[in-house]
Amino acid sequence: MAHRPDLALPTSPFPAYVVSRRGSGVTGGVTALELADLPDGDTLVRVDWSAVNYKDGMVTRPGNRVARADVLVPGVDGAGTVVDSAVVAPGTEVVVHGYDVGVARHGAFARYLRVPGSWVVPLPDGLSTRHAALIGTAGFTAALSARRLAQGGVAPDDGPVLVTGASGGVGSMAVALLARHGYDVVASTGKTDEHEYLRALGASSVVGRDLVEQPERVLGPERWAGAVDCVGGTVLAAVLRSVRYGGVVAASGLTGGSELSTTVYPFIVRAVSLVGIDTVQTPIDERIAVWSDLAEAFDDATLEAMVADEVGLTGLPDALAAILAGGVRGRVLVSPDW
Numbered sequence: 001m002a003h004r005p006d007l008a009l010p011t012s013p014f015p016a017y018v019v020s021r022r023g024s025g026v027t028g029g030v031t032a033l034e035l036a037d038l039p040d041g042d043t044l045v046r047v048d049w050s051a052v053n054y055k056d057g058m059v060t061r062p063g064n065r066v067a068r069a070d071v072l073v074p075g076v077d078g079a080g081t082v083v084d085s086a087v088v089a090p091g092t093e094v095v096v097h098g099y100d101v102g103v104a105r106h107g108a109f110a111r112y113l114r115v116p117g118s119w120v121v122p123l124p125d126g127l128s129t130r131h132a133a134l135i136g137t138a139g140f141t142a143a144l145s146a147r148r149l150a151q152g153g154v155a156p157d158d159g160p161v162l163v164t165g166a167s168g169g170v171g172s173m174a175v176a177l178l179a180r181h182g183y184d185v186v187a188s189t190g191k192t193d194e195h196e197y198l199r200a201l202g203a204s205s206v207v208g209r210d211l212v213e214q215p216e217r218v219l220g221p222e223r224w225a226g227a228v229d230c231v232g233g234t235v236l237a238a239v240l241r242s243v244r245y246g247g248v249v250a251a252s253g254l255t256g257g258s259e260l261s262t263t264v265y266p267f268i269v270r271a272v273s274l275v276g277i278d279t280v281q282t283p284i285d286e287r288i289a290v291w292s293d294l295a296e297a298f299d300d301a302t303l304e305a306m307v308a309d310e311v312g313l314t315g316l317p318d319a320l321a322a323i324l325a326g327g328v329r330g331r332v333l334v335s336p337d338w
């Protein structure tokens with residue numbers, strides 16, 4: 001390999017966004033770290049891009065139970081180049097997400113990320129580090145959800161599939177991915193000004209969040225062949241009431257609440273399946289297979305349309321507050337610069 005100065009080990013401190021839990025409060029700011037500050041691991045990655053996920057916002061909330069370290073670099077998604085590793089060839093471009101990254105050990109809101117080599121996924125041909133971070137956990141969650149729908153027998157010609165929280169990261173990715181696979185996608189959003197955006201991603205129609213929520217009915221009209229839900233709470237309960245006989249609901253999130261109040265009727269009268277989605281512990285073989293699918297799933301224009309903003313580390317406080325407030329459309333890319 002030709003000498004690449006960007007792949008030399010850093011000899012000076014590098015930028016990182018660090019949050020600290022003190023008593024009941026959480027503070028955050030950009031600071032300088034050295035390699036010695038990073039956790040153990042046999043693989044050092046120079047991060048080109050990260051992206052903001054709802055979970056990154058959650059670790060900045062006072063009293064949260066997501067962060068499992070008092071001092072933490074958040075950032076559950078990182079894409080970059082291996083600088084030093086016992087198991088992955090230096091120079092390999094990789095994506096890293098999930099496991100303990102950004103919750104129990106320093107994550108990707110820093111120029112360097114150190115992890116076990118068994119956690120990294122080499123980028124499939126043609127996928128840039130920018131687009132890998134843009135897809136990130138959100139796209140991976142969407143792809144895993146789409147897989148579970150297909151494995152549960154929901155086919156594109158079975159009828160409309162619903163995506164909730166559609167303008168957010170997981171939702172945007174799910175709309176685009178399912179549409180690309182030929183599904184008739186109905187997007188549910190609370191943002192009245194994002195209907196055009198969702199149609200441009202491939203939704204055949206867009207409904208308001210209030211149209212999805214229909215309280216106080218045990219079972220509603222059979223509307224959806226399947227659903228990708230990242231909202232939870234009353235939205236998920238309403239989705240379950242309106243899925244067709246034999247349909248599948250893939251549940252991944254809790255932006256609308258972590259409680260689920262339902263009856264057994266969707267399950268025992270309509271044979272609906274509720275499938276849980278976890279992307280943190282997805283075994284590496286399925287991770288690699290999903291990333292291989294993801295590399296083919298989007299054209300560049302569709303991906304770039306999902307970029308809400310690009311920020312450096314100093315832009316993170318605003319970006320994290322915005323995602324917690326449910327106000328982000330698509331994905332915010334993070335360049336780990338001073």
Ligand SMILES: NC(=O)c1ccc[n+]([C@@H]2O[C@H](COP(=O)([O-])OP(=O)(O)OC[C@H]3O[C@@H](n4cnc5c(N)ncnc54)[C@H](OP(=O)(O)O)[C@@H]3O)[C@@H](O)[C@H]2O)c1
Nearest residue numbers: 054165166167168169170189190253254255256278279326
């Ligand atoms: N299980 C896993 O492995 C996994 C992986 C990734 C993410 N997640 C979870 O999935 C969820 C979405 O993550 P994300 O990164 O895509 O977040 P995001 O970008 O903030 O998207 C979430 C969307 O949910 C909707 N929403 C927000 N607040 C709401 C409320 N109070 N009631 C109803 N809908 C609300 C909004 O969409 P609209 O305005 O369009 O309705 C928002 O854009 C989070 O709970 C996250 O923790 C889980």
